[in-house]
Amino acid sequence: MNSDKMLTGSLLQIAEVFKQLVRHQTEKPLSFREKKMLDRARTMLIGKSRRRAASWEIGIDRSADKGAQASPATGSPKLPE
Numbered sequence: 001m002n003s004d005k006m007l008t009g010s011l012l013q014i015a016e017v018f019k020q021l022v023r024h025q026t027e028k029p030l031s032f033r034e035k036k037m038l039d040r041a042r043t044m045l046i047g048k049s050r051r052r053a054a055s056w057e058i059g060i061d062r063s064a065d066k067g068a069q070a071s072p073a074t075g076s077p078k079l080p081e
Contacts, residue, residue: 002037011048017041 002020005013018041021034030038 006037006041006044009044011045011052014041014044014048018045 002017005017008014018038021030021038021041024030024034025038
């Protein structure tokens with residue numbers, strides 16, 4: 001079941017697997033397969049969150065660039081509202 005969730009690639013599904021394995025780890029030691037899945041889930045979450053943060057920052061940069069374009073009437077830069 002966890003492997004199916006991991007295969008979806010969905011950030012929420014991967015986070016759910018990660019959370020479940022971390023909880024399971026507090027109750028008893030994880031098997032080798034569970035440890036590998038926990039490590040893979042952690043790596044995927046970090047990678048996906050970094051990509052999302054980078055794309056969010058790019059979106060902010062683009063919107064700031066649009067807001068700083070010169071106004072045709074005055075020739076002065078527009079300030080974001």
